[in-house]
Amino acid sequence: xxxxxxxxxxxxxxxxxxxxxxxxxxxxxxxxxxxxxxxxxxxxxxxxxxxxxxxxxxxxxxxxxxxxxxxxxxxxxxxxxxxxxxxxxxxxxxxxxxxxxxxxxxxxxxxxxxxxxxxxxxxxxxxxxxxxxxxxxxxxxxxxxxxxxxxxxxxxxxxxxxxxxxxxxxxxxxxxxxxxxxxxxxxxxxxxxxxxxxxxxxxxxxxxxxxx
Amino acid sequence: xxxxxxxxxxxxxxxxxxxxxxxxxxxxxxxxxxxxxxxxxxxxxxxxxxxxxxxxxxxxxxxxxxxxxxxxxxxxxxxxxxxxxxxxxxxxxxxxxxxxxxxxxxxxxxxxxxxxxxxxxxxxxxxxxxxxxxxxxxxxxxxxxxxxxxxxxxxxxxxxxxxxxxxxxxxxxxxxxxxxxxxxxx
Numbered sequence: 001x002x003x004x005x006x007x008x009x010x011x012x013x014x015x016x017x018x019x020x021x022x023x024x025x026x027x028x029x030x031x032x033x034x035x036x037x038x039x040x041x042x043x044x045x046x047x048x049x050x051x052x053x054x055x056x057x058x059x060x061x062x063x064x065x066x067x068x069x070x071x072x073x074x075x076x077x078x079x080x081x082x083x084x085x086x087x088x089x090x091x092x093x094x095x096x097x098x099x100x101x102x103x104x105x106x107x108x109x110x111x112x113x114x115x116x117x118x119x120x121x122x123x124x125x126x127x128x129x130x131x132x133x134x135x136x137x138x139x140x141x142x143x144x145x146x147x148x149x150x151x152x153x154x155x156x157x158x159x160x161x162x163x164x165x166x167x168x169x170x171x172x173x174x175x176x177x178x179x180x181x182x183x184x185x186x187x188x189x190x191x192x193x194x195x196x197x198x199x200x201x202x203x204x205x206x207x208x209x210x211x212x
Numbered sequence: 213x214x215x216x217x218x219x220x221x222x223x224x225x226x227x228x229x230x231x232x233x234x235x236x237x238x239x240x241x242x243x244x245x246x247x248x249x250x251x252x253x254x255x256x257x258x259x260x261x262x263x264x265x266x267x268x269x270x271x272x273x274x275x276x277x278x279x280x281x282x283x284x285x286x287x288x289x290x291x292x293x294x295x296x297x298x299x300x301x302x303x304x305x306x307x308x309x310x311x312x313x314x315x316x317x318x319x320x321x322x323x324x325x326x327x328x329x330x331x332x333x334x335x336x337x338x339x340x341x342x343x344x345x346x347x348x349x350x351x352x353x354x355x356x357x358x359x360x361x362x363x364x365x366x367x368x369x370x371x372x373x374x375x376x377x378x379x380x381x382x383x384x385x386x387x388x389x390x391x392x393x394x395x396x397x398x
Binding site for chain 2: 010011012014015017018019020021023025026027029030031033034037038040041042043044045046047048049050051052053054055056057058059060061062063066067069070071073074078082084086087092093094097098
C-alpha cells in the first residue's frame with residue numbers, strides 16, 4: 001500500500017472535531033481519516049484536547065432526577081440507530097453514506113471525464129470525478145476553497161503527485177492544472193465551499209492536454 | 213523519576229461499563245462527568261434546559277456505544293468530548309454528520325496496560341500545557357474546541373505539544389492494525 005503524503009492540516013482536523021467545517025468538507029475529512037492512520041491519530045489528539053477542556057470545565061448543578069432518569073433508561077432497548085455505511089470497493093464508509101449506499105450515478109462531461117454530484121447547494125458542493133489517464137481534472141470554479149481526495153489512480157499538478165488517500169487543498173490563489181496519471185482512471189472525491197460553477201471548468205477541459 | 217502509575221479510575225470505570233455492563237461504574241462515571249459536561253456545554257452557548265438534554269443524550273450514548281471505547285487510542289474525556297460535539301451538531305443540523313469508519317478490537321482483546329498508562333501520561337502533559345498557556349491563548353483554544361472558530365480562524369500553532377500524543381496514539385493504532393491484519397491472514 002502506497003504511503004499517504006498529503007494530509008489533512010491540523011486546523012481542519014480541530015475544526016472537524018469541533019464540528020465547524022462545512023458539511024461537504026466534513027465528508028472529505030471523514031473519508032481521509034478513514035484511509036489515513038496518521039490523520040486518525042491526529043484527530044484523536046484533537047479530541048484529547050477537547051477532553052482536557054471538558055475535564056477542566058466548572059461543574060454545573062444538575063437536577064436530581066437527571067441521573068435517575070438516565071439510570072432508568074439504561075435497560076431500555078436503544079432506538080436502533082442507522083448502522084454506519086460500510087466501505088464498498090474503492091468508496092470508504094463516509095462516501096457510501098453520502099451516496100446513500102447506492103452506486104455513483106455518472107454523468108459525462110465530455111472527453112471521457114465523468115462526474116457524480118453527491119450534493120450541491122449554497123453552502124458547497126460534493127461530487128465524485130472520474131478522469132481517464134492524461135485528462136485534466138475539472139476544477140470547481142475558483143470561487144472558494146476546494147478539497148480533492150484521490151480514491152483511485154493518481155493525478156499530478158505543479159504542486160506534486162497525488163495518489164490514493166492523498167488530499168489536495170486549493171484556494172483561489174492556486175493556479176494549477178491537475179492531470180490524471182497513467183494506469184487506472186483517477187477517481188476523486190471533490191468538495192468546494194461554494195456552489196458549482198459549470199461554466200468555469202469547461203475552458204480547462206479544452207486546455208491543451210498533456211501526456212496523451 | 214515518574215512514579216509507576218495505575219490506569220486512571222475514569223478508564224477503569226469505562227472498561228467496567230464496556231466489558232461487564234457495570235451500572236455502579238456507570239453511576240460513578242456519571243457523577244464525575246455529567247456536571248462538567250453541563251458546564252462545558254453551557255459555555256458553548258446553550259441554556260440550562262438544552263444543556264441538560266445534551267447531558268442526558270451523551271450519557272446514554274456512552275452506555276450504548278461503550279464497545280467503541282478503546283483506551284489504547286483514546287482517553288475517556290476525549291471520547292466523551294467527540295460524542296458531545298457530535299450530539300450538539302446533530303441537534304443544530306438535524307442531519308447526521310459524516311464520521312470516519314470505525315475500527316474495533318476483537319471482543320476478547322485485553323488492553324495493553326503499558327500503552328493505556330503511557331497515553332494517560334501524555335494526556336496529563338497536555339493538561340499541564342493547557343494550564344501554562346497565556347489567558348488569551350487558552351481562550352482561543354477553548355473557542356476552537358467549543359465550535360466558535362472556523363478552520364481558517366484556527367491557528368496551526370496552538371502551543372500545545374500535540375506531536376507526542378499523536379505518536380502515542382499512533383502506536384495504539386498500529387497495534388490494532390496489526391491485530392486486524394492477523395485476523396484477516398490466519
